[in-house]
Amino acid sequence: MTMDRKDPATLLELAIQSLLNNEPAAIHALREIPRELFPPLFTAAFKGGCKKTLAAMVKTWPFFCLHIGKLGVQEAHDECLKAMIDGLQVLPEQNTATGGSKLKILDLRPQSDCRTTCSHIITKSPVCFHSCPYFQNFPLKREAQHSTANLGSQSQLPRNPTELVVDISLDNTLRATEFLCLLLNKVEQSIGCLHLCCRDLQIYKLSKYKNKVKFLNMLCIDHLKVDQASLSEANKLLSQMVLLDSLTLSKITFRSLNGKVFRTFLSHLERMDNLQELHLSYFCIRDHLHEVLRVLPNDLDFLNLRFCELSYRDFTFLSQSHQATHLKLLNLSNNPVSWEDSGPLRILLENLSGTLQHLELNHCLIADSTVSALIPALSRCSHLRVFSFASNPITMSMLMRIVQHLTLLMELKYVFYPIPVHCYEQWHPHGNLDQQKLAEVKAQLKMMLHRVQRNDMNWNTFSE
Known part of the structure; x- marks a missing residue:
């Protein structure tokens, strides 16, 4: 034993x-x-x-x-x-x-x-690759402006102040507030000898923290996430940022897509040459996606547009955009449109077949006819690793057809599939579900995967 x-x-x-x-x-x-x-x-x-x-x-x-x-x-x-x-x-x-x-x-x-x-720091002139790229070019920043008489003028401050590199999440908790106060107090005590470098800033309910975040150096931030704010408030933050790699905006309110506030937002996006990820959710840009795409870098990697109320016109512009040949992640979930013509979505997938690794089309009211039209394009996405199309009204026969085609994609490991409509008394993602019928669906899927020797694939529903 x-x-x-x-x-x-x-x-x-x-x-x-x-x-x-x-x-x-x-x-x-x-x-x-x-x-x-x-x-x-x-x-x-x-x-x-x-x-x-x-x-x-x-x-x-x-x-x-x-x-x-x-x-x-x-x-x-x-x-x-x-x-x-x-x-x-x-x-x-x-x-x-x-x-x-x-x-x-x-x-x-x-x-x-x-x-x-860093293992390489053994030389006479040490360099850390994680140091602030912005701060290296400008040794004395906003922190030095708060110097007191204890050190006199800025010329007496060290040419290479210490860097304190952090990620900050302001999530309306006491813990988050206390941590931010600790950081700001340390900066104030340093009288210009400490550079607080926040790389990843997440803010929930921006209005609650707008007076505190103004003490952060926004030029250092490369990942910004704002949840619940007006677009004018978000614009004030974005106006100070040029090195963003990732931008996430959720539940953002504004009056009009034709107004000055939205135009200002587009102008800020246009300055962000380093942007690799854009995540928008609960951010209505109906019939205006083309304006956003025109100011984004052509080599954008991630595009997440959940709950953006996209129209058929928006899908058409997306399929024709420069980004449609480079994206690695695309999330169009919760944008139900009329799919009488699935051409734009099919063309989009064809254009992304050489780069796409992660695709989400959850809750888009995609039925059998649309899936049938998309299967040839999906089958060409040879680099696809994750595919999620849950909460769509798909029949069992179409699900089996999808399995037959997707198991040929050897890099695809995770699939989140919709529960077939016959498992509900009346189809609805939150309707009465027959657990016995769902168990039979899972058993059949498992048998099919075993038959084609794809036990490395994980097929799940959102309920699991």
């Missing part, structure tokens, strides 16, 4: 754990241990929630940069992050008092592919 056993701890791991069991001793040892031991000690301290040790390590960090990386992916560890921010020493006299920390970039963003410190 065999038993699963973990590999025994190494001598280094045992020594680190023994040291962390006595935090005062661990903190005292930081001035003596080789710098190569800092990364494994930091990892253990972070996982163990040793806040005092973490604060002390930030004060004495012997490398140019410190990233929480994959350590922050599984759990937020809010208290650990606060301790690290508290321990950050940015004023010249503070670093002298603690022995002179070399830390210039404290990166608190959870990233699964980022190491604790």
Whole structure:
């Protein structure tokens, strides 16, 4: 009988754990241990929630940069992050008092592919690829404008202030508000020696936070998500941004698509040459999608247009757009139109057949006739990995036909399919569902996938 056993701890791991069991001793040892031991000690301290040790390590960090990386992916560890921010020493006299920390970039963003410190930082002129590209070109920014008499003029400030790199989510919770206040207080205390670099900013109910976010340097942000705001409020944020990679706007209100506010929005989009992702939802652009497409980069990767009230005309313009030959992700869910002529959607899929990896057409009132017309184009999307067309009125016979064609796409692994109409007493996505009939559908799908040796595919409904 065999038993699963973990590999025994190494001598280094045992020594680190023994040291962390006595935090005062661990903190005292930081001035003596080789710098190569800092990364494994930091990892253990972070996982163990040793806040005092973490604060002390930030004060004495012997490398140019410190990233929480994959350590922050599984759990937020809010208290650990606060301790690290508290321990950050940015004023010249503070670093002298603690022995002179070399830390210039404290990166608190959870990233699964980022190491604790950049492995190449062993040269005389260290460079971290995660540093702020905007800030490198302009050493003294808005933070320096708040300098007090303690350091005098901006000319006395360090030419290379410390960077504190974060993602901020303002979601109407006390936790989010407290974290933002902590960051802003740290910046104020630094009197120009700390650059707060927010890369990913998410705001829910912009009106509640518009007075606080004005203290952030918007030029650093590359991912912006705004949920619930007026378009005029969103425009004020966008007017300060030029380096956006991803823009998400949801539940945005405005009076007219022919008014000045919408025109201003288009002008901001036109400046965003780096934009790779545009996500709009509950953002009515009916009969005006062509105006949005004309100002977007031709090489846009992701286009998400859920609940945008798109018209047949909009689908026609999309199928003829420059972006229709480059997109990797396309989400047109919840835009039901009359599909008497499915030509624009078919042409769109044909044009995207060489690049499309993720396609969503949920709740679009797509019936058998439309699916039948789309199957040849779908069958050509050889790079498709995810296809979701749930909550559409499809019959069982058409579903079986779709399975036969999509199983030939070897990169396609995930499919979210609509429950066939015969499983409902009267078809409706939320109608009375016959669970026995649905079970029979699933069994037949499983048998078909096994028959063609595509057990690597996952076919699910939204109810699973």
